[in-house]
Amino acid sequence: MAADGGQGALxxxxxxxxxxxxxxxxxAETGEWVWxxxxxxxxxxxxxxxxxxxxxxxxxxxxxxxxxxxxTSGVPGKLQAFVEIIVGxxxxxxxECFQGKSKLVxxxxxxxxxxxxxxxxxxxxxxxxxxxxxxxVGIPYLKVVPTxxxxxxxxxxxxxxxLIIFYTVKTKGVGGFVREMTMQPIAPPTRGIGLIGAxxxxxxxxxxxxxxLLAKPLSLSMRLFGNMFxxxxxxxxxxxxxxxxxxxxxxWAIFHLLIVTLQAFIFMMLTIAYISLAVEEH
Amino acid sequence: MEMVIAYTALAVAFMIGMGALGVGIGMxxxxxxxxxxxARQPExxxxxxxxxxxxxxxxxxVAMIGVGIALLFAFANxxxxxxxxxxxxxxx
Numbered sequence: 001m002a003a004d005g006g007q008g009a010l011x012x013x014x015x016x017x018x019x020x021x022x023x024x025x026x027x028a029e030t031g032e033w034v035w036x037x038x039x040x041x042x043x044x045x046x047x048x049x050x051x052x053x054x055x056x057x058x059x060x061x062x063x064x065x066x067x068x069x070x071x072t073s074g075v076p077g078k079l080q081a082f083v084e085i086i087v088g089x090x091x092x093x094x095x096e097c098f099q100g101k102s103k104l105v106x107x108x109x110x111x112x113x114x115x116x117x118x119x120x121x122x123x124x125x126x127x128x129x130x131x132x133x134x135x136x137v138g139i140p141y142l143k144v145v146p147t148x149x150x151x152x153x154x155x156x157x158x159x160x161x162x163l164i165i166f167y168t169v170k171t172k173g174v175g176g177f178v179r180e181m182t183m184q185p186i187a188p189p190t191r192g193i194g195l196i197g198a199x200x201x202x203x204x205x206x207x208x209x210x211x212x213l214l215a216k217p218l219s220l221s222m223r224l225f226g227n228m229f230x231x232x233x234x235x236x237x238x239x240x241x242x243x244x245x246x247x248x249x250x251x252w253a254i255f256h257l258l259i260v261t262l263q264a265f266i267f268m269m270l271t272i273a274y275i276s277l278a279v280e281e282h
Numbered sequence: 283m284e285m286v287i288a289y290t291a292l293a294v295a296f297m298i299g300m301g302a303l304g305v306g307i308g309m310x311x312x313x314x315x316x317x318x319x320x321a322r323q324p325e326x327x328x329x330x331x332x333x334x335x336x337x338x339x340x341x342x343x344v345a346m347i348g349v350g351i352a353l354l355f356a357f358a359n360x361x362x363x364x365x366x367x368x369x370x371x372x373x374x
Contacts, residue, residue: 016357219343226346233353259342266339 012240019127019236021141022046022149036140046149053146056118064114086114090268097272100171100279108163108275109268112156116224117264119147123232124253124260127239147228150221157221160271164216167278181209216274220267227263231256286361294352301348308341 010018021036026044028034038044067083076084090113094106123145134142146152168177182188182205188198235256238248316334320327355361 013357020357219347222347222350223339223343226348226350227342230346230349230353262335262339266336269336 015240016233016236018141019131020143020233022143023048023139023141046143046151048142048144049146049149049152052122052144053115053119053152056122056146057115060111060114060118086110093269094272097269098276098279100276102167102275102279104163105272105275109272112160112271113264113268116147116156116267117261119145119152120228120260120264122146123148123228123235123256126249127232127235145228145232147224148232150225153221153225154217156224156267157217160220160274161217164274164278167275171279171281181213182206184209216270220270224263224267227259231259283362283365286365287359290355290359290361294356297348297352297355301345305341305345309338312337312341 023036023046024038024044025033025035025047026038026041028037028041063079064083067079070077071080087110090110091106094109098105125144130144131142143149165177168180172180182202184205185208186201186205188201188205189195190198231252234252235249238245238252241248312334316330319330
């Protein structure tokens with residue numbers, strides 16, 4: 001965690017910039033695939049974020065699946081007890097918040113919670129360990145926390161957004177969806193002289209409701225990204241301090257543990273709340 | 283060029299500071315109400331604490347979005363690139 005990691009003297013901002021860069025692959029103008037020369041290329045792929053998010057997803061599915069397959073109704077083992085605690089917790093929250101009937105919401109909530117929690121937990125690994133190990137194998141940049149990558153958080157929130165629209169259309173029909181966007185919050189007059197003002201009121205409603213609808217995935221992803229990015233940046237900045245970094249790292253890591261869990265919990269809660277809003281009838 | 287960097291630095295400070303100010307006041311009010319409610323009805327304290335954490339995370343979001351954008355400006359200032367592109371034809 002020293003400021004010059006055996007590469008000669010790095011300046012502070014070089015160290016920070018080095019740790020904030022993803023391992024990217026993209027197609028250059030010549031048509032061939034190049035690594036790490038993708039500044040500004042919109043078709044660049046962040047290989048490290050994809051690798052770690054897929055790896056953690058596999059870890060989650062494999063361990064929870066193993067506990068489920070070996071589940072006994074007698075005295076449970078440690079893994080089964082742990083999985084039961086988490087599943088029971090998510091189940092109680094879904095029962096409390098979601099009033100509709102759906103077989104998708106509770107598994108979705110469990111996936112979102114545990115996956116986001118595992119991805120956030122990668123932030124607690126000391127900043128230099130994995131990138132240094134990767135540098136020995138020849139990988140120049142490595143960002144190990146997938147949720148500090150805007151693409152990952154937006155991917156998740158756009159999937160939730162697609163589910164919100166899908167559930168709204170499925171429960172209320174396309175007509176109901178349009179009605180929800182245009183007739184709220186001000187009900188346009190439908191007879192009499194007020195009919196002249198109806199198009200303006202509908203346009204006004206449409207603007208308000210579109211903004212509210214678009215704010216949902218945007219805020220969902222930016223909340224998670226902002227929290228995790230700021231946390232990772234503070235870890236990097238503490239790593240620059242020198243020999244006094246260990247107590248600071250320790251204190252910040254304990255506080256960050258709270259934030260990690262809280263953000264995963266909030267992502268799950270908001271997913272359940274948005275889908276429950278989409279499904280409810282007035 | 284220096285003016286761009288100087289004003290960006292001021293803007294970054296503003297974004298982080300004002301966000302922190304607003305969130306600090308908000309969380310203070312929230313914590314105070316929670317303590318009042320818990321003192322009034324101690325058996326409701328766990329439920330109130332859960333709801334309080336939910337609101338804390340929602341408040342955090344706005345401050346964090348501000349911090350994220352401010353740090354973007356601090357480390358990868360788009361105005362500097364814009365200035366470079368605008369000055370390059372003149373210099374070249």
